Amino acid sequence: MAELTFVGAAGTVTGSKHLLAFGGKHVYVDCGLFQGTRETQALNDVPLPVPPAQTDAVVITHGHIDHVGYLPKIVHDGFRGPIYCTPATSGLIEIVLEDAAHLQQHLTQRGFQHEQHAPPPFYGDADVQATLKLLQTVPLETDFDVFGATMHYHNAGHILGSAFVDAHIDGKRVIFSGDLGRYGRPLLYDPEPLDTADVIVCETTYGDRNHPPDALGDFEKILLDGIARGGTIVIPAFAVERTQDILYSIGVLQGRDPQIASTPVHVDSPMAIKVDALFARYPDAHRPFIDMPELPFGCRNVTVHVTTDESKQLNNLQGPAIVIASSGMATGGRILHHLHNHIPDPRSTIVFAGFQGPGTLGNILVHGAKTVKLYGELLDVRATIVNPTGYSAHADQTELLRWLGTLKTKPQLYAVHGEPVSATTFAGVVREKLGLGASVAARGETVTL
Numbered sequence: 001m002a003e004l005t006f007v008g009a010a011g012t013v014t015g016s017k018h019l020l021a022f023g024g025k026h027v028y029v030d031c032g033l034f035q036g037t038r039e040t041q042a043l044n045d046v047p048l049p050v051p052p053a054q055t056d057a058v059v060i061t062h063g064h065i066d067h068v069g070y071l072p073k074i075v076h077d078g079f080r081g082p083i084y085c086t087p088a089t090s091g092l093i094e095i096v097l098e099d100a101a102h103l104q105q106h107l108t109q110r111g112f113q114h115e116q117h118a119p120p121p122f123y124g125d126a127d128v129q130a131t132l133k134l135l136q137t138v139p140l141e142t143d144f145d146v147f148g149a150t151m152h153y154h155n156a157g158h159i160l161g162s163a164f165v166d167a168h169i170d171g172k173r174v175i176f177s178g179d180l181g182r183y184g185r186p187l188l189y190d191p192e193p194l195d196t197a198d199v200i201v202c203e204t205t206y207g208d209r210n211h212p213p214d215a216l217g218d219f220e221k222i223l224l225d226g227i228a229r230g231g232t233i234v235i236p237a238f239a240v241e242r243t244q245d246i247l248y249s250i251g252v253l254q255g256r257d258p259q260i261a262s263t264p265v266h267v268d269s270p271m272a273i274k275v276d277a278l279f280a281r282y283p284d285a286h287r288p289f290i291d292m293p294e295l296p297f298g299c300r301n302v303t304v305h306v307t308t309d310e311s312k313q314l315n316n317l318q319g320p321a322i323v324i325a326s327s328g329m330a331t332g333g334r335i336l337h338h339l340h341n342h343i344p345d346p347r348s349t350i351v352f353a354g355f356q357g358p359g360t361l362g363n364i365l366v367h368g369a370k371t372v373k374l375y376g377e378l379l380d381v382r383a384t385i386v387n388p389t390g391y392s393a394h395a396d397q398t399e400l401l402r403w404l405g406t407l408k409t410k411p412q413l414y415a416v417h418g419e420p421v422s423a424t425t426f427a428g429v430v431r432e433k434l435g436l437g438a439s440v441a442a443r444g445e446t447v448t449l
């Protein structure tokens with residue numbers, strides 16, 4: 001009899017890890033890092049229910065760090081099985097894990113524990129390289145065998161290469177949503193519809209709310225207001241996908257507003273540039289971009305800053321400018337340096353264009369902190385801080401219900417990957433509106449499939 005244990009992303013939005021046990025084998029769906037508060041990060045140190053050396057395989061839904069960031073750790077601890085993912089996801093995993101290892105080493109070398117949350121280093125480059133050797137790519141819409149279970153990836157529309165997992169195990173059909181994307185986005189295709197299922201493990205990041213209807217209009221207003229203040233508009237953005245979405249939107253707005261068209265755009269993220277290259281390498285994984293092949297996602301007036309020296313040039317910006325850098329929740333990376341410069345400046349605007357996990361600097365700022373500590377210095381927050389959620393790569397409540405509405409059966413749903421309020425609210429809505437059995441997965445809970 002197959003069993004499922006919720007190891008991570010149960011009561012949190014990070015650390016995605018779902019353990020399947022069947023036929024004497026142990027297989028994880030996703031193997032993500034816990035991020036955010038110290039308490040959440042401490043979960044990275046809790047031993048896994050099955051030792052990595054006795055784990056047989058990992059099936060990855062997509063290349064975000066909270067879904068893949070723990071892979072080098074289990075490889076370090078003895079895991080040697082196959083790691084399945086889609087081709088575009090394998091490209092992202094390489095970029096994301098190498099960046100994670102460098103960030104950890106960098107923090108250690110500086111002997112610097114960032115106030116907000118530098119994780120203790122638990123792996124290095126050698127572990128990442130060993131992890132990459134275990135990757136086995138499987139295209140979308142192709143059956144693959146995992147120790148007797150037949151699995152299949154369908155497009156999830158969340159980021160480049162993202163998929164939801166359709167697993168046939170011991171006569172049961174189990175769906176793992178991974179992170180579900182959105183409908184009608186410019187760069188990615190819509191999530192595939194569902195068919196039948198016995199069990200569905202569903203993300204609930206935005207299970208208790210809906211995104212604003214006019215994300216582009218909201219963004220336009222933010223940019224125009226920021227330009228009118230005459231300062232720099234700093235946009236912390238995940239290098240993986242969010243940066244590309246934002247460039248695309250700025251490109252559209254450049255065609256509408258002369259003020260936006262004449263404002264220089266700076267991308268300060270070597271990682272984002274590598275991700276851009278993946279879009280070119282995997283054309284089947286995204287919508288075709290028409291009429292703009294030579295521009296970065298249709299955006300003009302862009303300077304890309306790769307080296308540290310190029311990044312430092314941004315310290316001397318004069319007049320309105322837009323600076324995009326990672327990471328998106330301001331948990332590390334070059335964005336910290338820009339925030340340090342701009343948080344105290346009343347002319348500056350800081351745009352957090354996505355979900356801000358509890359405990360992150362992004363979360364603290366969007367909740368109206370008057371002062372924040374950064375690089376050991378207490379800074380007065382004088383910049384304008386905004387948090388439009390329209391740029392989320394996650395389905396909102398209506399979109400999650402739309403996707404679940406394509407089911408032809410009534411499976412049992414387990415709500416994961418959401419803060420407790422969001423997961424609980426969504427489970428209630430699913431019971432009421434769709435008539436499914438639905439409960440919130442608890443960390444460590446095991447259910448029989």
Ligand SMILES: [Zn+2]
Pocket residue numbers: 062064067158179
């Ligand atoms: Zn994700």
